[in-house]
Every structure is written in structure tokens, then in C-alpha cells.
Amino acid sequence: MEKTIKRVKTYIQGLDDAMQGGVPAGHVILVSGTPGSMKSSVTFNILYNEALNGKTGLYISLEQSYESLNQHLSNMGLRLDKINIQPVKNLTRIEEVIHTVKNNSTGSIIVVDIGTIRKEIKDIKIADNKSWLNVIKNVVKKVKMETNCSLFVLDSLSALYTLSRFEDPRVELFYTFEFLRDMDLTTFLISEMPLDESKYSEYQIEDFLSDGIIHLRLTPFRRNIIKEIMVVKMRATNCNNDVFSLEFKNGQFQALYGGQNPLL
Amino acid sequence: MKITFGLKKILGREKEGLLREKWKFDSKNTLLAPPTICDLKNTGEKNILFGTKEGKIYSLDKNSNIKWIFDAQEQVDQIEIMFLDVESANSIQASPNIYDLTGDGRKEIVFGTEMGVVYALNSEGKPVWKFKAEGSIRGGVIIKDVDGDGKPEVIFGSGDKNLYILNAKGKLINKFEVDESIESMPEVMDDKIIFGTNNGKIHCISFEGEEIWTFKTKDKVLAQPVIGKLFGGDERYIIIGSTDQYLYTLDEQGALIWKFKTEGAIYSKAALADINNDKKLEIIFGSCDNKVYAVDSRGEKMWSYETNFWIVAPVIVSDIDDDGNLEIIAGSYDHNLYVLDAKGNYILDYVPGLAGVMQQTGSYSDITTSEAGKMTGKKIWQYQTEGIIVGCAMIDETKDIIINTQKGYVNNIGYEKKRD
Numbered sequence: 001m002e003k004t005i006k007r008v009k010t011y012i013q014g015l016d017d018a019m020q021g022g023v024p025a026g027h028v029i030l031v032s033g034t035p036g037s038m039k040s041s042v043t044f045n046i047l048y049n050e051a052l053n054g055k056t057g058l059y060i061s062l063e064q065s066y067e068s069l070n071q072h073l074s075n076m077g078l079r080l081d082k083i084n085i086q087p088v089k090n091l092t093r094i095e096e097v098i099h100t101v102k103n104n105s106t107g108s109i110i111v112v113d114i115g116t117i118r119k120e121i122k123d124i125k126i127a128d129n130k131s132w133l134n135v136i137k138n139v140v141k142k143v144k145m146e147t148n149c150s151l152f153v154l155d156s157l158s159a160l161y162t163l164s165r166f167e168d169p170r171v172e173l174f175y176t177f178e179f180l181r182d183m184d185l186t187t188f189l190i191s192e193m194p195l196d197e198s199k200y201s202e203y204q205i206e207d208f209l210s211d212g213i214i215h216l217r218l219t220p221f222r223r224n225i226i227k228e229i230m231v232v233k234m235r236a237t238n239c240n241n242d243v244f245s246l247e248f249k250n251g252q253f254q255a256l257y258g259g260q261n262p263l264l
Numbered sequence: 265m266k267i268t269f270g271l272k273k274i275l276g277r278e279k280e281g282l283l284r285e286k287w288k289f290d291s292k293n294t295l296l297a298p299p300t301i302c303d304l305k306n307t308g309e310k311n312i313l314f315g316t317k318e319g320k321i322y323s324l325d326k327n328s329n330i331k332w333i334f335d336a337q338e339q340v341d342q343i344e345i346m347f348l349d350v351e352s353a354n355s356i357q358a359s360p361n362i363y364d365l366t367g368d369g370r371k372e373i374v375f376g377t378e379m380g381v382v383y384a385l386n387s388e389g390k391p392v393w394k395f396k397a398e399g400s401i402r403g404g405v406i407i408k409d410v411d412g413d414g415k416p417e418v419i420f421g422s423g424d425k426n427l428y429i430l431n432a433k434g435k436l437i438n439k440f441e442v443d444e445s446i447e448s449m450p451e452v453m454d455d456k457i458i459f460g461t462n463n464g465k466i467h468c469i470s471f472e473g474e475e476i477w478t479f480k481t482k483d484k485v486l487a488q489p490v491i492g493k494l495f496g497g498d499e500r501y502i503i504i505g506s507t508d509q510y511l512y513t514l515d516e517q518g519a520l521i522w523k524f525k526t527e528g529a530i531y532s533k534a535a536l537a538d539i540n541n542d543k544k545l546e547i548i549f550g551s552c553d554n555k556v557y558a559v560d561s562r563g564e565k566m567w568s569y570e571t572n573f574w575i576v577a578p579v580i581v582s583d584i585d586d587d588g589n590l591e592i593i594a595g596s597y598d599h600n601l602y603v604l605d606a607k608g609n610y611i612l613d614y615v616p617g618l619a620g621v622m623q624q625t626g627s628y629s630d631i632t633t634s635e636a637g638k639m640t641g642k643k644i645w646q647y648q649t650e651g652i653i654v655g656c657a658m659i660d661e662t663k664d665i666i667i668n669t670q671k672g673y674v675n676n677i678g679y680e681k682k683r684d
Contacts, residue, residue, distance in 0.1 A: 091343045131347040138346045 005236055008151065008186045010214075011049040012042065012229065014255035018240035019231055023212055025150070027235065028180050030157075030207065032191040032200040033216030038227060038246065040064065042216065043153040043188045044073060044109075045253060050151055051083040051107030057151035058143050058185075059111045060136055062159035066113040077251045084108040089116040094139065098146045110149075112139055118163075132163040137179060144183050152180070156190035161202055169203040177209040193217075200232070211235040216246065229255055280682040281585055283603065283647045286664065289328040289674040293318045296355060297404075298577055298655020299666050299674065302362045304371050304387035310659050312666055314674065315356025315375055323373075323389055326659065328676065332389035338379045352378055358404035358449060359655065363416055365407070365432040366392065376401025376420055384418075384434060393434030399424030403459075404449035404488065410471045411455060417471075421446025421459055427469070429457075440473040449488035449533075451502075453516070458502055460485025466504060468518055477518030483508035488533040494561040496543045503547055505530025511549060513563060522563030528552030528574065537581040539590050539606035540566070548592055548606075550575025556594045556604060556641060567608030569641020572598035577655035581606065584663045584679045591644060593665060595653030600646050601667055601677065609642030647677050 007022035016022045023029055033039045040061075047057035061069060066087040074080060084104045086097045088111065101108045114135070136154065143149045154160065166172045180187045189210070191201045197217060200207050207213060213232035218225045227246040231239045244255035293316035300313045304323070311331065312324040323331040337354045345353075360375040370387040377383070380397040382405060400423035410417045410429070417437065418430040423445040429438045448460035456476060458468045464481040466489070489504040494513065501521060502514045507529035513521040534549035544561040551557065552574040558566040573596055580593040590606035651671030658665055667675040 091346045094346075095342075134349050135346050138348075138350055141350075 008046070009049070010042070010253075011045055012246070012253040012255050014244060015229060015231070015253075018242070018244075018255070019234055019237050020239070023186065023234060024236050025186050026181070026184050027211035028177055028187045028189065028209070029212040029214060029234075030191050030201060030210040031188050031214050031216065032193050032232075034193050034195055034197065034218055037216035037218055038248075039190045039192075039216055040069070040155050041072070041076060041248070042214075042229075042246075042253060043155070043190060044069070045078070046188065047109050047151055047153060048073070048078050048080075048083065051085075051109050054105075054107045055151065056101060056108045056110070056147050056149040057153070058140065058149050059109055059153045059155065060114060060139065061111065061155045062114045062132075062163065064155065065115050066111050069111065076248065082106075086110045088112045088139075090120065091117060091135070094142060098143060101147050108147075110143060110147075133160065133176070136160070137176075140180075140183055140185070144185060150185060151188075152183070152185040153188045154190065156192055157206065158190075158192035158202060166203075170205050173203065173205050173209055177206075212237070279585065279587075279605075279644045282680055282682065283601075283645045283665075283677050284680045285647075286676040286678045287328045288676070289324060291316060291320075291322060291672040291674060293320060293672045295654055295668045295670055295672055295674075296357045297359045297668065299657045299668050300359045300362060300373075301657045301659050301666065302371060304362065304373075306369055306371075310661070312657075312674065313360050313362070313373060314668055315358070315360055316672070317352055317355040317357075319354025319356060319377060321356065321360060321373065321375065321383075321385065321389070324674070326662075326664075328674070334383075334385055334389045334391075336375075336377050336379075336381065336383055338377075338381060340379075348379075354379055357402045359657075361405050361407055363407040365416060365418075374405045374407060374418060376403075376405055376422075378402070380422060380424070382418065382420060382428075382430070382434070395428075395430055395434045395436070397422040397424055397426065397428055399426075399445065402447040403486070406450050406452060408452040410452050410457065419450050419452070419457060421448065421450060421461075423447070425461075427457065427459060427467075429471070438471070438473050440469050442467060447484070447486050451489040451491055453491050453500065453502070458489045458491075458504075460487065460489070460504060460506070462486075464506060464508065466502075466512070466514070466518070468502075479512070479514055479518045479520065481506035481508045481510065481512060483529070486531050490534050490536055492536040492545050494536075494545045494547075496545075503534050503536070505532070505534060505549060505551075507531065509551070509553075511547065511557075511559065513547075524557075524559050524563050524565070526551035526553050526555065526557065528554065531576045532578040535579050535581045535592075537590060537606070539581070539592075548579050548581060550577070550579055550594055550596075552576065554596070554598075556592060556602070558592070558606070558608060558641070567639040567641045569594075569602065569604050569643065571596035571600065571602060573652075577653060580656060580658050580665075582658055582663065584658075584665070585681075586663070593656060593658070595656045595667060597652045599651060599653065599669070600648050601653060601656065601665065602643055603645040603647075605642040605644055607642075608639045610637055611640055612637040647675075649673065649675055 006025040009022040212234040229246040230243045319336040321334040355378045362371040365372040373385045378400045382395045384392040405420040427440045444461040444463035450459035462484045466479040468476045484507045487505040494501045505511045511524040528551040536545040539546045547559045555568045592604040651669035656667045665677045
């Protein structure tokens with residue numbers, strides 16, 4: 001008898017059905033797209049909906065500040081007051097935040113605002129170029145070990161590359177992906193795609209190392225820009241790789257054939 | 265085609281005896297480098313010293329009893345620790361070195377850590393001094409009297425791109441900045457210091473920090489150079505491997521004499537020995553193409569022996585069974601310790617009228633053929649450990665081999681004559 005794979009919903013109506021119910025739990029997924037294609041919104045929405053169901057997620061933002069993210073999500077209509085959202089803008093607060101999350105009965109999202117932390121410690125000498133990668137790994141490990149965290153979003157891989165120089169990307173990314181898999185978290189790594197959509201990730205090794213790739217893009221249609229989403233690959237999943245229109249209506253993402261704009 | 269050979273050569277030199285485990289010690293830590301064997305207190309009692317990834321130095325006696333453990337873990341604040349790779353922040357990635365720094369007749373133990381701290385411990389494992397560099401110290405620390413004042417200097421490279429020279433009391437005498445991190449252990453030639461860097465350069469500097477020469481390879485130089493009179497004369501040569509897969513031999517002025525290509529990165533110091541009694545030194549080393557190589561003084565391959573995974577640790581050359589013939593001891597990432605015949609093995613590809621006799625051991629100098637065969641490495645013994653072998657050392661008096669495995673086990677393997 002085939003073993004049932006536990007899946008994590010993307011909370012995009014239509015897309016989960018195209019992936020046998022969602023992404024396999026514990027997988028490392030690349031969420032790749034051009035600027036403005038809603039990568040952050042889609043991934044945060046997963047953490048948000050899982051938190052509404054009592055789960056704990058970790059969102060590490062390397063560039064966008066917590067305030068900017070919060071404002072954007074509130075404008076989308078997400079009821080952040082219904083979950084326990086905990087910003088970390090100072091690394092000394094991490095223990096306190098973990099303590100709060102552990103003692104809170106509702107679902108939680110820990111948002112680590114690395115951008116603000118970077119500003120605060122900009123004058124402190126950092127030993128080597130792997131330091132920010134170490135910060136991310138240490139935060140992930142700490143949160144995973146001390147809470148029941150099951151989901152992790154890194155926003156974004158591209159920003160990480162500017163902070164931590166990878167001398168041998170093939171080797172170092174292999175170990176980074178293995179670290180994430182060992183953590184047994186369902187991980188979404190946001191990857192900024194060039195405007196010509198020539199590649200899903202910076203080194204293209206990430207495409208092979210990841211268990212799945214979800215591609216978001218903006219397509220001009222007459223005088224509109226249509227947001228589109230497709231599952232490029234998803235291991236252990238019989239998935240529909242069609243291109244869907246991505247719309248956000250009534251507080252919910254939808255993957256549609258056509259949508260506001262008719263199919264040609 | 266004329267072929268001449270003796271019966272002894274056909275039958276070869278068959279070794280008797282076996283390797284047997286005398287004891288196994290579980291450090292419950294991760295080991296990254298070979299052990300150091302020494303007589304710390306000049307009592308004739310050998311100590312086995314090794315560092316761990318967790319930042320501890322162990323001192324064992326020859327029966328694997330713990331004499332002392334030193335914990336080199338540095339106190340760091342809550343923010344600083346987040347920037348470190350916590351698992352390896354305190355790691356000791358090279359073998360400790362020993363020297364009587366204080367002149368009291370007992371030896372001190374000197375080693376560096378990933379946190380950039382060099383410690384000198386006394387023979388009881390108590391700190392004598394420590395020195396903090398700005399970057400990690402991954403290579404070994406060399407202790408020699410470079411300036412000829414009768415007192416030793418402590419020399420090491422760092423991830424902060426500096427080569428440091430300390431006095432015996434741990435005070436900075438001089439530091440020399442290069443353009444990349446230093447992970448190779450330096451070597452000293454008279455008053456000159458030779459070391460490799462992570463951009464592939466080999467530097468030779470004076471004690472005062474003046475650059476004498478540099479030589480560029482194509483990838484990181486992590487191995488320690490070895491210096492020897494290769495051709496048996498007075499001329500000394502510098503032999504050093506690079507992760508660009510080549511073994512380089514340079515003269516004292518840094519000019520390339522020859523280079524030897526392997527198919528993998530070379531991480532460790534080569535061994536020099538006259539393994540074929542030609543009064544010249546041969547070079548024996550391992551590579552990440554899984555092979556142990558023996559190369560003659562002109563850079564020609566004598567033989568190679570292929571294991572199943574990388575050979576990262578330095579090899580040892582010794583006559584472990586006291587039969588007058590040298591053996592090569594090599595630990596592989598395939599978990600096995602190999603003892604090879606230093607002279608290699610001559611394989612006859614085709615001998616007219618001698619079908620079936622295809623292998624013989626020993627010197628091939630008395631075989632005259634027109635390329636009827638070739639030299640290969642010859643395994644004498646093999647011992648399987650429980651993990652990746654990161655290095656081994658030999659207790660000279662007993663010829664016991666101490667093997668460090670990444671899993672944290674230290675094995676003592678001894679040669680035993682065949683029982684009747």
C-alpha cells in the first residue's frame with residue numbers, strides 16, 4: 001500500500017488540488033519569481049493560514065523590514081491580530097520571543113527582521129563572510145529545537161548571496177539545503193528571478209537541490225499585467241504543471257484558468 | 265625481447281603477521297586531525313594528544329586512559345554566538361604541536377582554534393598562555409627558532425590573512441599580511457618561513473616579514489610544505505601539494521623544478537623517504553583521487569595504490585614489522601587503514617612461457633624487459649575502522665599505529681607476528 005505523504009497546503013485555491021493537496025511536508029521549495037509577483041505574500045500567507053490552525057512558522061526577512069511587511073499584509077486583509085505574530089529586531093530578543101511562543105496557545109509566526117538587525121550592528125566587525133548564513137542557521141535551529149515550529153520562509157536567497165559570499169556555491173548550497181532538510185521543516189526559499197525569467201535561481205544549482213519549484217510571474221495582457229503561478233517541479237507529487245492566473249480575492253489566493261482575464 | 269629475473273622476484277616478498285586492535289577509545293567528540301604522540305614529561309611515557317571539533321584537547325596514556333582534558337571553549341556573548349557556526353566555533357582542526365617553551369624540561373602543547381585563539385598548555389593540561397588572532401586558525405602551529413636567538417618562535421597562519429610570529433611566552437613579535445586566508449601549516453627553512461594561502465599562493469618570507477618569493481598554484485594551498493634534499497646533495501627543495509591537484513617541487517629560490525598531476529585535491533603534507541635505496545628521496549602522499557602515490561625525485565610516478573575514497577591525512581613511512589623494508593601507512597576516508605609495500609609491486613603484463621605468473625614484489629631493477637609490465641602499489645595489510653580516518657600517528661618504540669576517526673574513535677593498531 002502506498003504510504004500517505006503528509007502535505008502542507010499553499011492555501012491557493014486550485015493550486016493545492018493540482019498538487020495532491022499541497023507540498024510534501026519537510027520539503028525544501030524554491031519560490032521563484034520576478035519583482036512584484038507576490039512571492040513574499042504567497043509564502044507569508046501559508047504561514048498565516050497554518051498559524052490560524054495553531055501551527056508555528058518562522059519568517060526570516062533579510063531586506064524588507066517587519067513594519068513594511070506588516071503594513072503590506074494588513075493591506076491585503078490578513079487578520080494578523082488573530083495570530084501570535086512576534087517580531088525579532090534584536091538578536092538578544094530571540095530567547096524572549098521563543099518563550100512567548102512556547103507559552104501561547106494560538107498559532108504563531110516569528111518574523112526575524114534581519115534588515116533592522118543589520119542596521120543596528122553595522123559597526124560591529126563580523127568574522128567572516130559566512131556570518132549571516134550562520135545567523136540564519138542558528139535562528140532556525142534554535143526556533144526548531146525550542147518550539148513546535150514546522151514551517152520556514154527565507155526571504156530571500158538572493159539577498160543572502162549579497163550578505164554571505166559563497167566561494168564554492170555547489171558545495172555550500174548542498175550543505176545548506178541538507179541542513180534545512182535535517183531540520184525537518186517545510187521550507188520555502190524565495191528566489192528573485194531576473195526580469196527576462198532566464199533562470200529560477202542565482203546559481204541554478206538550487207533548482208536541482210530543491211524538492212520543488214513554484215514559479216510566479218507577471219505577464220502583460222492587453223493593458224493589464226496578469227499574475228501567474230505554476231508548479232515547475234514537485235518531488236513525490238503527481239502535479240498539474242499548467243500555468244494558472246493568480247488572484248487574491250476576499251482574503252484568499254486563487255489559481256485560476258482564466259480568472260479576471262479570459263483564456264485566449 | 266630479453267627477460268631476466270630471479271625466482272625470488274617471481275615469488276615476491278610475502279609478509280607474515282597481521283594488524284590487531286589493542287584498544288579503542290571513544291572520545292564521543294568529532295575528530296578532525298591526526299593525533300600527536302609525545303613524551304610530555306620526559307619520563308619515557310608516551311602521551312597521545314588530539315583535538316576535537318567541540319574544542320577539547322585530550323591527553324591519553326599509551327593504554328588509552330585519560331590523563332587530562334582541556335576545554336578550549338571561549339565565552340562569547342549572546343549576539344556574537346549567533347554569528348558563529350556553533351557546531352564548529354571552537355573546533356581544533358589541526359594536530360597540536362609540542363615543545364618545551366618554558367625550558368623546564370617538560371613540553372608544552374600548542375594549538376589553535378576556529379575562534380582564532382592559540383593556546384599553550386603545560387604538560388598537565390593547564391593554560392600557560394593564550395593569544396587571540398583576528399581570524400580562525402585551521403592549520404597547525406609550528407614551533408622553531410627562526411631568528412637563531414636560541415629561543416623558539418610560535419608561527420601560524422590565520423583566516424584574517426596574517427601569518428603570526430609569537431615568542432615562547434605568547435607575545436606577538438611580528439605579523440605578515442598576505443592577500444588571502446591562511447589554512448596551511450607553515451614550514452621553516454633556516455630563517456625563512458614558507459606557507460600556502462587560500463588563493464593558491466606559496467609564500468616564502470623572512471623572519472622580519474620581507475617577501476622573498478611567491479609561487480602561484482591554481483587553487484587553495486592547504487598542505488604544509490616539506491623540505492628535503494631530494495637528490496641526495498646539499499640542495500634543498502620544497503615539496504607541497506595544492507588543491508589544484510598538483511604536487512609541486514620548488515627550489516630554494518621558489519622556481520618550479522617539476523610538478524606532478526593527480527586527479528584530486530592534495531590536502532596534506534607529503535612524506536619524504538628513500539624507499540628504493542637509491543640515495544635519493546622519494547615523495548609519498550595521498551590525494552582526493554583516492555590514491556596513495558610514490559613519486560621519485562625527478563617527479564616520475566613509481567607507483568600508486570587506489571583506495572575507495574579520498575586520502576586527506578598525511579601518510580607515514582616506517583618499517584612496522586622490523587624486517588628491514590619500509591611500509592607506507594595511509595588512512596582513507598573509506599574507513600580503512602592501508603599498509604602498503606613502499607617498493608610497490610611489479611606487474612608483468614605478458615611473459616612468454618610464463619603464463620599465470622603475473623605478479624611479483626620487490627625491486628624491478630634486475631628485470632630487463634621492453635615494457636613487459638608496470639609498477640603498482642601493493643597492499644600488505646588493511647584494517648577497517650568505524651569511521652572516516654582523519655589521521656594517524658605512530659608510537660616509534662612499539663610501532664603501534666594510533667588512528668583518529670571522524671566519529672570520535674581513537675584506535676590503537678599493532679603489528680603482530682603470525683601465530684603458529
